[in-house]
Amino acid sequence: MRDDELARAVRLREEGSREEARELLLGLAERHPEDAEVAYQTAWVHDVLGLEKEAAPFYERALAGEGLKPEDRLGAFTGYGSTLRVLGRYDEALAAFRRGLAEFPEDPGLRTFMSMALYNAGRAREAVSTLLKVLAGTEAAGQYQRAVTYYADHLDETV
Template sequence: MIEKGRDERLAEAVALRGAGEREQARQSLVALSAEFPADAEVAYQTAWAHDVLGLEAEAVPFYELALAGDGLDGLDGLSDEDRRGAFLGYGSTLRGLGRYPEAVEVFRRGIAEFPEDNALRTFSAMALYNVGEHHEAMRTLLEVLAATSSDAGVQGYRAAIEHYAKDLDAVE
């Protein structure tokens, strides 16, 4: 019997998660992670498998490994798409665990790499709110709203929204 390779096993585990077989996917990915401990993609998929089961605390070390893998120090890096997803998942997980300052830092790192990613910016605003940075949170949300909304009313006031996003306390 021919043993399945890493890529095939990873694809099968991801397909299991997609098919709703989340616990089986998690178990497969944990085993794969043990076999490939320096594989950022496996770590990312393993973190995600924990998250979808509500096992956020268990996801944290896998997210950390996934984001450490940048091709340096013998770790394989993630694709840009997966790296964005890892920043979003990790930051959201930390926020969900009440680790707000750490979440803010993860989101800041993600936004530094992917400044146009509005999902990262939106989730970052939530974490900023949690650490009391209300002005920054509101500024971020207003910028995302102005840039992405297709609502005619919002677009009609886009310039004003963008202006006030810079300083909500401005008096004209």
């Protein structure tokens, strides 16, 4: 029953019936308060509806629980940190991104979203450095990968 309802709610969210998915997920979350997967999906649907304040506690519950697949755990860290950033809770967002990066150290999405929180926290140099390191890890850096990597840590260096 739980699995069928959860699958239906995810399908509804994906198809654009987000309010209906939200109602179904809220019911599931009430009946399964310790279920990390239900909490994650409930957070996600609130997030896509622009209900970040409501999403945050569900992300917390999802990350505190057990049983999330690694890709969902990564998504929960990304969503939670991003949600906190949107709410103006920059230090908490950075802490969430750091926790996520402790588990997924090279994830470019987490690092990119963290750079936005760094910028919002008034740490522009660190934000740019973080983005340059993400860029250096992609094909887009091309023949300049070595230089981009170097300058990520030496932004103010001149001759």
